[in-house]
Amino acid sequence: MPHPYSINYDRRAILRASGALVLGAALWPGRAGAQTSGAKLPIGVIGAGHIGGTIGGLWVKDGHKVMFSSRHPEELKDQVTELGELAQAGTVEQAIAFGDVVFIAVPYKALPQIGQDYGAALKGKIVLDACNSTAGRDGADLTEEVQKNGIGVTSLKYLPGTRLVRAFNSMSYTNFAREANRPDPKMAIPIAGDDPKAVQVAAGLVRDAGFDPVVVGKLADASRFQMGAPGYNQQVTAAELRQKLSLAQ
Secondary structure, eight states: OOOSSOSSOOHHHHHHHHHHHHHHHHTSTTTSOGGGGTOOOOEEEEOOSHHHHHHHHHHHHHTOOEEEEOSOGGGGHHHHHHHOTTEEEEOHHHHHHHOSEEEEOSOGGGHHHHHHHHHHHHTTOEEEEOOOOOHHHHOHHHHHHHHHHOHHHHHHHHSTTSEEEEOSOSSOHHHHHHHTTOSSSOOEEEEEESOHHHHHHHHHHHHHTTOEEEEEESGGGGGGGSTTSTTTTOOOOHHHHHHHTTOOO
């Protein structure tokens, strides 16, 4: 990669390079709040099934570049072709490297293995976690851990070092597909995270997908909209969700 300055350190070259560096910082998520300024972010999606495919597709339609990944990326060819040139397919490793933000939507039992295999690459990344735990699919032990400790805290245990935000886990993909970008008031999406900037970026991505974000609290508060909780499967407006969860209006 060429050095940002040319060998001849003339004044105009330095000014141009300095301007490029400032612009680059302004567009880089987590460093300068890029998402709140309307910048479009590259997003890596792990799990291109119903939730990952639906939400990732909404981001593509809003102008984000999205790499969908699976263990067999060649099987995603039709999906990304239909979405257009902003969509592409790759391996999980490629999607993590590609994305300034990573969206994970896999069966919950896969989360510990993802953390084990890709933890180093995910460290420091803004990660949106849409995974839900059910005993029949994910095993009694893992589901019991989620019920005991809360799903946000449990997810962070398996994805340590990430800037984790719980988002897009609170209802079926059919509801997301049907209600996205509806006339105001938009459908509310509860989110929770410990990193304020990561939560801010996640809130922007919720808006870009066509919904209204409601920050419920920190990761420990994500239990308030996990499966079976009062905030789960609430197809309501932001004001209604805040009222149901006794949040400040």
